[in-house]
Amino acid sequence: MSEDLARINALLVDFEEDKLLEAVRNCLSSGDEPMAIVEACREGMEEVGRRFAAGEFFVNELICSADLFGSVMKILGPRMSAEESGATKGKVVIGTVKGDVHDIGKDIVVAMLRCNGFEVYDLGVNIPAQQFVDKVRETGAKVVGLSGLLTLAFDGMEETVRALKAAGLDAKVMIGGGMTNEMVRAKVGADACGHDAIEAVRLAKSFSGVS
Amino acid sequence: MMTNEERLHKTIRFERTDKILSGPSIAQFAATYAGITQKEFADYPLKAEEAYEKTFTELGGWDVGRPFIGGRPGAGRGSGPAGFAMGTMRPGRELADNSVVQFIEREIMVPEDYDFVIENGYNALQKRLSERANPPSLNTPSQSPEEQKRAVERDTERIKANTAKWDARGVVRLSSGNLALPPFDFFSIHRSVAKFPMDIRRMPDKVKAATKACMPDIIANAKKSAETSGCRRVGTASSRSSSTFISNKQFEEFVLPTWLEFVWAMADADLDIIFHCDCDWTRFLPYFKEFPAKRCVLQLDGASDIFKAKEILEDHMALHGDVPAPLLTLGTPEEVYAYCKKLIEVIGEGGGFILSSGCSTPSNAKIGNVRAMVRAGNELTWV
Numbered sequence: 001m002s003e004d005l006a007r008i009n010a011l012l013v014d015f016e017e018d019k020l021l022e023a024v025r026n027c028l029s030s031g032d033e034p035m036a037i038v039e040a041c042r043e044g045m046e047e048v049g050r051r052f053a054a055g056e057f058f059v060n061e062l063i064c065s066a067d068l069f070g071s072v073m074k075i076l077g078p079r080m081s082a083e084e085s086g087a088t089k090g091k092v093v094i095g096t097v098k099g100d101v102h103d104i105g106k107d108i109v110v111a112m113l114r115c116n117g118f119e120v121y122d123l124g125v126n127i128p129a130q131q132f133v134d135k136v137r138e139t140g141a142k143v144v145g146l147s148g149l150l151t152l153a154f155d156g157m158e159e160t161v162r163a164l165k166a167a168g169l170d171a172k173v174m175i176g177g178g179m180t181n182e183m184v185r186a187k188v189g190a191d192a193c194g195h196d197a198i199e200a201v202r203l204a205k206s207f208s209g210v211s
Numbered sequence: 212m213m214t215n216e217e218r219l220h221k222t223i224r225f226e227r228t229d230k231i232l233s234g235p236s237i238a239q240f241a242a243t244y245a246g247i248t249q250k251e252f253a254d255y256p257l258k259a260e261e262a263y264e265k266t267f268t269e270l271g272g273w274d275v276g277r278p279f280i281g282g283r284p285g286a287g288r289g290s291g292p293a294g295f296a297m298g299t300m301r302p303g304r305e306l307a308d309n310s311v312v313q314f315i316e317r318e319i320m321v322p323e324d325y326d327f328v329i330e331n332g333y334n335a336l337q338k339r340l341s342e343r344a345n346p347p348s349l350n351t352p353s354q355s356p357e358e359q360k361r362a363v364e365r366d367t368e369r370i371k372a373n374t375a376k377w378d379a380r381g382v383v384r385l386s387s388g389n390l391a392l393p394p395f396d397f398f399s400i401h402r403s404v405a406k407f408p409m410d411i412r413r414m415p416d417k418v419k420a421a422t423k424a425c426m427p428d429i430i431a432n433a434k435k436s437a438e439t440s441g442c443r444r445v446g447t448a449s450s451r452s453s454s455t456f457i458s459n460k461q462f463e464e465f466v467l468p469t470w471l472e473f474v475w476a477m478a479d480a481d482l483d484i485i486f487h488c489d490c491d492w493t494r495f496l497p498y499f500k501e502f503p504a505k506r507c508v509l510q511l512d513g514a515s516d517i518f519k520a521k522e523i524l525e526d527h528m529a530l531h532g533d534v535p536a537p538l539l540t541l542g543t544p545e546e547v548y549a550y551c552k553k554l555i556e557v558i559g560e561g562g563g564f565i566l567s568s569g570c571s572t573p574s575n576a577k578i579g580n581v582r583a584m585v586r587a588g589n590e591l592t593w594v
Contacts (some may be wrong), residue, residue: 015412059456062406067409101300101313104404126306151540151573152310178490178514179537187541 002030005040013051015064017071022144024072034076035084041072045115049198059108062197066111088119090208092147093135093171094145095123097156102149105177105197109145112197114170118143128155129163136164136171143207145200146190148177157188172207176200215274215383223483224505225526231555233566233588234275234385235534239311239574240581241266241279249311249574250303256281260373270585275385275565280370280375296401311574319344320401322410325421333394333428342399385387385508385531386446389436391429391473394465395423395480399451409452411461422469431478437482444508445477448487454494455514460497471501478503485531489570490514496523497546504528512536512568513569521558530558533569534584539576544583551587559592566592 004023011020027037048065051057077085092113096106103125113120121135132144144164146157163171175185176194185193191207194200205211214222218228228405242252245262254258259281267273298315300306306313318463328336378384392400398418399407410418433445451457452466477484484507485497492515499509500509500523510516513535520530551566558564566588572581 001343003369017409017413058454060411060461061458063405063408064412067405094553099307099310100305101315104316107405150311150313151536151575154540179540183539184537 001036002027002032004030005032005036007045008037008040012041012065012068013047015061015068017068020068021075022070024075027200028075028079034079035087037076038080038084040123041069042115042117045069045112049112049116049201051077051196052196059196061100062108062112066108067082069115070111085115086119089117089210090204091139091142092143092145092204093121093122093123093132093139093141094147095127095132096125096147096149096177097153097160098126098128099156100150100153100177101125102177103147105149106145106147109147109176109194109197109200111206112201113145116201116205118201118208128154129160131149132160133163133167133169136169137167142171143204144173145194145204146170146173146175146188148175149179151179152178153179154184154188157184157190161189172203174175174200174203174207215381219275219385219565222563222565223508223529225529225561227594228562229594230274231559231562231564231592232274232383233585233592234273234531234570235566235568235581235584235588237263237266237568237581238279238571240572240576243576244270244578244581248302248308250283250301250308253302253312255493256369259592269297270582271589272382273585273588274381275567276372276377276382276384277384277386277388278374278382280373280387286429292434292592296340297309298344305368309574315383316400316403318399318401318403318406324401325398325410325414325417327347328421329417329424333397333425334432336425355390384440384442384444386444387433387440387442389433389437389445390487391445391447393447393449393452393466393470393473394425394429395469396449396451397425398422398492415464422465426472430473433473433477434480437480443481444483444485446485446487447473448499453488453492454491455490459494467498467501474502474507476505483507486510487570488512488515493519496520499524500527501585502528508565510567511569512592513538517558521560526561526563529563529565531565531567534567535569536571536573536576539568539580539584540573542577542580544577544579547580547583548587551584552591555587555591 004026007023011023015155042189043067045174096103096111110120110122121139123131157175173190174192174194175190180193192203194203213229218230218232221228222232239249241262242249244266247262263279296319300313304307321491437445440494474484487510489512504527508531509528510531511533513533517530517533538547542552554566
């Protein structure tokens with residue numbers, strides 16, 4: 001392991017953008033494997049998650065860390081093999097349900113899931129139940145994320161959960177968004193409610209049986 | 212008996228009143244109650260006003276609210292909250308007839324605009340962003356300039372008449388209508404929630420300078436709004452500056468200085484201040500003690516802990532809220548009434564409280580639940 005590779009975790013957690021990207025380039029020049037750099041970044045992301053859970057970091061830190069991770073991946077992407085790029089902890093189908101077009105919370109969750117090694121199928125916003133069903137069937141995803149900011153999203157969430165069950169799909173469903181809570185989870189019949197992006201990652205790992 | 216204006220004035224100052232005020236925020240729910248679609252509510256101002264009046268009258272009325280003006284932002288029509296250059300999706304157009312207007316955030320502002328606002332001020336930036344979001348070339352008016360002028364005049368007259376009608380009914384206006392955003396929120400909305408956090412890290416000094424440069428115009432706009440409306444209370448609103456999004460350090464560096472400047476300028480001009488604070492503010496509540504005592508109202512939307520707010524702010528700042536939207540949508544009338552009772556007894560203890568929905572009453576709230584909230588506001592609030 002090069003000296004730069006050992007610094008990557010800390011540079012990401014400290015949001016040292018220029019130094020981080022320079023270290024990544026140095027790592028590649030020194031012959032470090034791209035996947036080793038990705039792993040170092042993921043360790044950094046896990047530390048970001050821990051600090052978020054501990055109340056030391058907040059939503060803006062999640063956004064910044066995802067941004068930095070994305071910048072690193074832009075450098076590494078072309079150097080990674082198809083097999084390396086495809087390595088995944090699990091598949092997640094996610095979208096903002098029908099009736100709601102808000103995507104800020106969903107986009108943060110998508111970014112955090114990807115940074116944590118999930119293959120995410122982001123359907124977008126205002127997504128009808130059938131589209132979730134089709135994508136889960138096509139991909140074999142074991143986790144579905146339903147997002148919504150408005151109370152109007154509750155009906156779309158309930159309809160989607162019902163449609164997934166009716167289609168015989170056994171994917172676990174997590175919901176999230178500004179108005180969601182345990183009362184809403186029970187009403188729509190979801191398996192879990194994530195209060196933030198880090199909880200969504202924890203739930204996705206748990207549902208996928210990975211650490 | 213006191214008027215609601217007198218009650219509100221005293222409530223803010225924690226003086227004795229004969230009634231705890233009630234003022235649920237009702238807009239799109241009125242369409243649900245009156246049995247018209249959100250599309251009709253958004254597109255036909257007079258129908259929207261009839262729906263609101265029916266809701267107010269049949270549910271039993273309330274004490275505090277803005278004069279309801281059909282077709283204005285907040286009444287279902289999608290021109291964006293005052294001063295925001297945001298894309299909108301509207302019921303019956305981009306969305307289903309019974310959806311509600313929704314705002315789409317995109318990156319309207321670019322990093323170079325920080326230099327522009329430092330040089331030219333907030334109003335110039337606002338104009339620039341509005342034109343960027345809605346280029347004049349895409350807005351070919353269907354009316355001649357004379358017709359447009361007459362339409363504006365008719366609209367102005369309607370607003371005046373409506374305001375006078377609700378004033379005559381004794382429903383007191385909470386604020387002047389102008390909603391001042393901390394520059395931090397304004398930048399976050401227009402740079403986008405994805406880009407702005409990195410700006411703070413990449414160019415903190417420039418962002419800070421830009422926030423400061425906004426203040427003369429923001430203060431002048433609020434004072435002008437108070438003067439024009441005749442209402443001695445001005446509004447300020449935030450969500451992106453909340454403890455959901457940022458650290459104490461960022462709040463102290465990027466938000467608090469400009470908010471203090473704004474609020475103290477309003478207090479010095481003998482204006483009271485209404486804070487509309489969405490998202491979770493619980494961690495930042497102690498900072499609110501730096502604002503002038505007994506001159507402010509803090510509106511919470513159910514995401515913050517209003518009971519903690521009472522504990523921390525005591526009689527420093529009046530509280531407004533916070534029947535949560537999920538409770539109004541999924542709960543029972545008994546649960547809603549019990550929650551209102553708890554608010555009145557705990558938060559209302561010692562004064563300084565206005566019973567309300569947390570932010571807006573959702574369009575799909577159950578009618579029985581909203582009826583229970585309004586009933587609690589009329590039955591349990593007499594002192």
